[in-house]
Amino acid sequence: DAKTTQPPSMDCAEGRAANLPCNHSTISGNEYVYWYRQIHSQGPQYIIHGLKNNETNEMASLIITEDRKSSTLILPHATLRDTAVYYCIVRALQGAQKLVFGQGTRLTINP
Amino acid sequence: GAVVSQHPSWVICKSGTSVKIECRSLDFQATTMFWYRQFPKQSLMLMATSNEGSKATYEQGVEKDKFLINHASLTLSTLTVTSAHPEDSSFYICSAIDSRFGEKLFFGSGTQLSVL
Numbered sequence: 001d002a003k004t005t006q007p008p009s010m011d012c013a014e015g016r017a018a019n020l021p022c023n024h025s026t027i028s029g030n031e032y033v034y035w036y037r038q039i040h041s042q043g044p045q046y047i048i049h050g051l052k053n054n055e056t057n058e059m060a061s062l063i064i065t066e067d068r069k070s071s072t073l074i075l076p077h078a079t080l081r082d083t084a085v086y087y088c089i090v091r092a093l094q095g096a097q098k099l100v101f102g103q104g105t106r107l108t109i110n111p
Numbered sequence: 112g113a114v115v116s117q118h119p120s121w122v123i124c125k126s127g128t129s130v131k132i133e134c135r136s137l138d139f140q141a142t143t144m145f146w147y148r149q150f151p152k153q154s155l156m157l158m159a160t161s162n163e164g165s166k167a168t169y170e171q172g173v174e175k176d177k178f179l180i181n182h183a184s185l186t187l188s189t190l191t192v193t194s195a196h197p198e199d200s201s202f203y204i205c206s207a208i209d210s211r212f213g214e215k216l217f218f219g220s221g222t223q224l225s226v227l
Binding site: 036093103104 | 112115117145147154155156157160202204206213214215216217218219220221223
């Protein structure tokens, strides 16, 4: 799997948009970008994934650059419950591929 | 989304005993499940890939005789930590692929193992 690079930590004020960057410069053409988050002492939770088009769901938006070498996860109106470690992972879709976690970004939402 | 149930949530055992952790896909069939472990303040580390009806595939450095994985049905995989020692104390997490949702992985809530 291609490696990803994320800042180790970020802070964001409650109610503001949280923008989490991820670099994946060695991503292959068949690899998707996945975002998961892990709240303390729980299993990771799926947020969103995409290939090359921007994606949006009820939790977040995913913006992928045209060259696919980086992406940004956007939480539009962060709440205190969004405090978690966010993982950006690249993964091929074919063949029941595993998820290989990097160190992630510890996002803290401040009141 | 899919539901993956993991049991127990936490377990304390004496050194030298074996502990079994169960991972169930409640509303879907999972041909493939994965087992991870996580030490405090660290990321998840993949231990092995569990395939229904066949032997698990272990990641490099993971002792297959110590961490026994059985995936006997399409809804259940078990991880047995044999002859547990204090250094095996960790947070163990399973996940399963649900092909109904584009091959996404869904995770259990994890098992905190403490070996005394």
